[in-house]
Amino acid sequence: xxxxxxxxxxxxxxxxxxxxxxxxxxxxxxxxxxxxxxxxxxxxxxxxxxxxxxxxxxxxxxxxxxxxxxxxxxxxxxxxxxxxxxxxxxxxxxxxxxxxxxxxxxxxxxxxxxxxxxxxxxxxxxxxxxxxxxxxxxxxxxxxxxxxxxxxxxxxxxxxxxxxxxxxxxxxxxxxxxxxxxxxxxxxxxxxxxxxxxxxxxxxxxxxxxxxxxxxxxxxxxxxxxxxxxxxxxxxxxxxxxxxxxxxxxxxxxxxxxxxxxxxxxxxxxxxxxxxxxxxxxxxxxxxxxxxxxxxxxxxxxxxxxxxxxxxxxxxxxxxxxxxxxxxxxxxxxxxxxxxxxxxxxxxxxxxxxxxxxxxxxxxxxxxx
Numbered sequence: 480x481x482x483x484x485x486x487x488x489x490x491x492x493x494x495x496x497x498x499x500x501x502x503x504x505x506x507x508x509x510x511x512x513x514x515x516x517x518x519x520x521x522x523x524x525x526x527x528x529x530x531x532x533x534x535x536x537x538x539x540x541x542x543x544x545x546x547x548x549x550x551x552x553x554x555x556x557x558x559x560x561x562x563x564x565x566x567x568x569x570x571x572x573x574x575x576x577x578x579x580x581x582x583x584x585x586x587x588x589x590x591x592x593x594x595x596x597x598x599x600x601x602x603x604x605x606x607x608x609x610x611x612x613x614x615x616x617x618x619x620x621x622x623x624x625x626x627x628x629x630x631x632x633x634x635x636x637x638x639x640x641x642x643x644x645x646x647x648x649x650x651x652x653x654x655x656x657x658x659x660x661x662x663x664x665x666x667x668x669x670x671x672x673x674x675x676x677x678x679x680x681x682x683x684x685x686x687x688x689x690x691x692x693x694x695x696x697x698x699x700x701x702x703x704x705x706x707x708x709x710x711x712x713x714x715x716x717x718x719x720x721x722x723x724x725x726x727x728x729x730x731x732x733x734x735x736x737x738x739x740x741x742x743x744x745x746x747x748x749x750x751x752x753x754x755x756x757x758x759x760x761x762x763x764x765x766x767x768x769x770x771x772x773x774x775x776x777x778x779x780x781x782x783x784x785x786x787x788x789x790x791x792x793x794x795x796x797x798x799x800x801x802x803x804x805x806x807x808x809x810x811x812x813x814x815x816x817x818x819x820x821x822x823x824x825x826x827x828x829x830x831x832x833x834x835x836x837x838x839x840x841x842x843x844x845x846x847x848x
Contacts, residue, residue, distance in 0.1 A: 483500065484500060485511050485512040485515070486498065486499065486500055488515075490529075493528065493685070493687050495529045496532075496535075497519060497532065497533065498534075498535055498536065499534070499535070500537045502537040504544070504547075505541035506536040506537060506538075506541050506543045507544055507545060507599075508603070509546075509547040510550070510570050514573060517577045517580060520580055520581075520584060524586065527689070530687035530694050531682055531687070531694065531698055532586060532587070532588045534588065534589070534591065534604075534607070535675070536591075536594065539615075540594045540595060541595035541600070542594060542595070542596045542600050542603070543595075543598075543599060543603055544595045545597045546599035548625060548627075548800070548804045549804065549808060549809070550570070552804035552808070552809060554570075554795070564796065567791075567792055567796075568792055571787075571791040571792065572843045574631065575631065575844060577603075578602040578606055578632055579606070579780065579784055579844075579847050582606030583606075584608075586691060586694065587694055588606075588608050589702070590603065590604045590607040591613075591675060592610060592660075593613045594613075594615050596616060596618045597618060597619045597620070601618060602631025602632060605636050606632070608695060608698070609668070609698055609699065609702055610660075610666045610667045611667070611668055611678075612656075612657030612660045612661070612668075612670075613669065614669075614671060614712075614713050615672055616656055616657040616666075617656065618654065618655050618659070619652055619653065620648060620649055620652060621652035623650065623651070623765065624652055624756060624760055624761075625761075625807055626763070626794060626800045626801075627764065628649075628767040628790055629649045629768060630790065631787075632784060633649060633787070634772060634775035634783045634786065634787060635783045636665065637649050637772060638775060641663060641721065642725050643724060643725060643728040643729075644663055644717055644721065644724055646728050646769075647724045647728055650737070650757050651740065651756050651757045652756045652757075653752065653756070655717055657669045658713050659717040659718070661712075662717050663717055668703065668706050669707050669712060678701065678702065678705050681704070681705070682698060685698070685701060720747070720749065720750065723747070726739075727739045727740050734823065737757065737822050740753065740757050741757055759815075761815070761817050762817055762819055762820065763797075763799055763817070763825055763829065763830070763833070764794075764799065766822070766825050766830045767830070770830055770834070771787070771790065774786065774834070781847035781848055785845065788842065789833075789834060789835065789836045789837060792838075793833045793834075793837055797832075802815050802816060803817075
């Protein structure tokens with residue numbers, strides 16, 4: 480029996496369609512899928528018969544729930560296993576390179592962000608020219624629960640959200656829906672999930688030509704024509720909680736902000752869950768979130784991904800990711816033994832070590848510009 484490809488490649492007229500095809504794993508992004516997507520984008524950029532790229536997830540539950548963290552767990556920690564450190568570097572280098580490719584791709588890319596869109600799934604979606612959410616969309620950057628950090632350009636897009644909502648989402652891993660995604664700049668249009676095929680068909684009928692700017696406009700009009708009425712949007716969380724988020728993140732230091740969030744004593748369920756997630760999350764990750772947003776405020780996207788590559792490799796090698804994934808997905812005891820165990824125990828030297836480039840010579844993403 481031949482193993483089914485983790486990426487389905489199809490054509491519908493001028494539309495090149497990519498389907499992330501691991502539905503049982505909520506289309507988790509693995510290295511093979513990353514490489515196949517990158518190669519196909521290269522081919523379609525050079526193919527004049529392809530005017531637009533469409534990306535979706537197999538099934539109706541998820542675009543992509545994140546990266547293949549189970550594979551990272553196996554290769555993380557002490558790096559004792561042969562090739563373990565190289566796998567981690569290869570995974571993040573090629574994932575971030577793909578994310579950058581999507582951000583800078585000259586032809587329209589439409590990403591259908593239905594269902595779960597988290598972590599690496601947001602990396603795929605955030606750089607697309609046309610980011611579509613639906614009434615079922617559930618987004619989050621929940622890396623604090625596994626000892627990683629909001630990567631795949633999180634330093635870039637969290638810093639560009641209204642007020643301090645990006646800081647709050649990075650620290651708390653809070654989920655947000657399609658209406659929230661529009662509000663915070665993570666999506667462009669909200670369509671009913673039942674209109675997916677209607678949109679694909681409409682795109683395939685467009686009079687695309689050689690002028691890419693005009694093709695982008697054609698895609699924009701097609702998407703807009705099928706957009707859901709604002710009155711039908713799911714009830715928002717970010718807009719409704721904006722003032723509370725601003726108050727909870729108003730202090731000038733992380734320990735104060737951390738205490739204000741985890742000590743939330745109100746009766747709002749969304750804020751209660753956010754406080755609980757942060758309290759149970761990796762203390763070193765909380766410091767990384769705070770510091771990555773401070774350092775990246777005026778960075779380019781390329782500089783952000785270069786910085787995040789060092790962070791990702793260091794958080795895997797120092798054991799945080801291995802322990803976080805163990806507790807959540809391997810043993811499933813949900814009792815991670817973080818080291819350091821408390822926010823106040825994290826030293827400045829430990830934080831700085833996470834940002835230090837761990838390779839000899841040039842950054843593997845140095846050619847991004």
